[in-house]
Each structure stands twice: as C-alpha cells, then as structure tokens.
Amino acid sequence: MTDHAAVVHGEPVPKSRVDALLETVQERPFRGAGNGATSHNDAADGHRHNAALSSPARAERQRRRWATQVVVADELARRAVAERGLPPVPEVSPTRLLAVAENDVADLGSIVAAALAHSPAARTLLTELEAEQHIPEEAVQDYYDRNRDRFLTPEALRRGVDPFGRRAAPSDFLPFEQVRQAVEGELRRAAAHRAFFAWFDQARADVVYAAGHEHPGDPSHPDHEHRH
Structure with missing residues (x-):
C-alpha cells in the first residue's frame, strides 16, 4: 500500500499532507456559476x-x-518559485480552518481558489505573474467604454440613470483619468489569473496520482464529476 498521494517530478507527495489539509476543510468548497476562466478540468469539479x-x-x-x-x-508552485529564483516561502502549516471566499470560488474554481488561500507559494507565484502582465492602454480604454454601468457617479446612481440610454450625459460618468489605474489593475489581475490557470494545467500534466487521489474530473475513476 503506497503512502503517497501523488508523484511530482519523481518526488512523492505524502498522503499526510492531504490529510492535514482535509483537517482544515469542513466541506469541499463548490464553484459558483458563470465561471468561464478555469480550465476544462476544473470547470467540472x-x-x-x-x-x-x-x-x-x-x-x-x-x-x-x-x-x-x-x-x-x-x-x-513551491518548485516554480524556486526555479524563478524568488525568495523562499514559508511552509504551509494548516492548523486552522481554511477559509475560501465564495466570490473566489465562483471566479477561479474551487481548486485554484483553495490553492491560493492555502499556499503561500501559489500566492507568491500569482503575484509574480501579475507583475509580468502588460495591459495596453487601448485595452483599458475599451473596458471603460464597454462597461459604462460600472462608472456611473454616485449622483447618477441615485437618479437611476441608464448608463446605456440616450439621456446619459458625460457628467454622469466618472472620468476615464480618474478610474484608469483601477481598471488597469483589474485587467492585470485577470490576466495574471489566466496565466496561473495556464501554468497549473501545464505543470500538473505529468503528475502521477495514487489510486483514490486522481483529479475529481478524471473519467478513469467511477466517481468522476466531468459534467458540463
């Protein structure tokens, strides 16, 4: 009987690490609806x-x-941080309940959301990926133009202005220069999450799982949840 849950790059990952995480999770977080950003495997999970x-x-x-x-x-993520020459991250010490925000589960999928909540290395890698993202100015302007409802002034909101209606005036919207930095930051975070998903899908492609530890959506086991 094997004592490892998976083998990553030839190194076994002990089942005890999975057991320790399970002690901090009362129930498995579930992914909300409307998430198109996660990988096709995590979308089922x-x-x-x-x-x-x-x-x-x-x-x-x-x-x-x-x-x-x-x-x-x-x-x-721990290996990726080391390969990138980033400062060492602290060991995970799952001694208290793992809190995963519902919004994060809805946006990221339960696996990635929990990984970012659980793993300092995953958060470090995400921060590094975010710093690498370049958001063109035209993309920021395009987001501002297409999401006018997000930039109504408080007064326009109180008056119930329809941001896409003919009666909406330029003064009903926060100026682009005022919100440009916040929009750019939001787009950069979204791009970083996409980069994280792509990295994770590629990085785990060669992971070998022990019986009973396969991906929840792996059709090779009878409990799989690969439903769309």
Whole structure:
C-alpha cells in the first residue's frame, strides 16, 4: 500500500499532507456559476451536490481527490518559485480552518481558489505573474467604454440613470483619468489569473496520482464529476 498521494517530478507527495489539509476543510468548497476562466478540468469539479453525489462515501472520496489537487498545486508552485529564483516561502502549516471566499470560488474554481488561500507559494507565484502582465492602454480604454454601468457617479446612481440610454450625459460618468489605474489593475489581475490557470494545467500534466487521489474530473475513476 503506497503512502503517497501523488508523484511530482519523481518526488512523492505524502498522503499526510492531504490529510492535514482535509483537517482544515469542513466541506469541499463548490464553484459558483458563470465561471468561464478555469480550465476544462476544473470547470467540472465545482458543481454542487446532486443525486449522483448523494452517497456520503462517494462525496468523501471526491473531497480527498479535490484536496490532493490543492496540495499538488502547492508543491508545483513551491518548485516554480524556486526555479524563478524568488525568495523562499514559508511552509504551509494548516492548523486552522481554511477559509475560501465564495466570490473566489465562483471566479477561479474551487481548486485554484483553495490553492491560493492555502499556499503561500501559489500566492507568491500569482503575484509574480501579475507583475509580468502588460495591459495596453487601448485595452483599458475599451473596458471603460464597454462597461459604462460600472462608472456611473454616485449622483447618477441615485437618479437611476441608464448608463446605456440616450439621456446619459458625460457628467454622469466618472472620468476615464480618474478610474484608469483601477481598471488597469483589474485587467492585470485577470490576466495574471489566466496565466496561473495556464501554468497549473501545464505543470500538473505529468503528475502521477495514487489510486483514490486522481483529479475529481478524471473519467478513469467511477466517481468522476466531468459534467458540463
């Protein structure tokens, strides 16, 4: 009987790391609707329980597989941080309940959201990826032009101005120069998350999982949740 949950670049990841994470997660966070940013594998992993997952034993097996992905993300991120020559990150010490914001689950998928909440290395890597993103000025202007409802002034909001209606005046909107930096930052974070998803999908492609620790959406095991 193997004592590891996965093998990453020839190095075993002990089951004890998965067990330690599971101790901090009361139940597996679920992904909200409307997320088009996660990979096709993670897109299946977050749907809420339904009749197919009514068995507590099956749900627990899937929770273990989900936790394995989070631990693997931490291990891969730790290696990526070292390869990039970034400062060492502290060891994960899961001694308290892991809090994962519902908005993050909806935007990122449950695995990536939990990995970023759990792993200092994953957060360090994401910060580095964010710093690498270049957002063209025209992209910032285009976002401002296409999302006018987000830039109504407080007074226009109180008056119930329709941002896309003919009666909306330029004075009903916050000036582009006032919000440009915030918009650029938002676009940069979104680009960093896309880069993180791409990195994670590529980095875990060669990971070998022990039986019972496969990806929750892996169709090779009978409990898989690969539904779209």
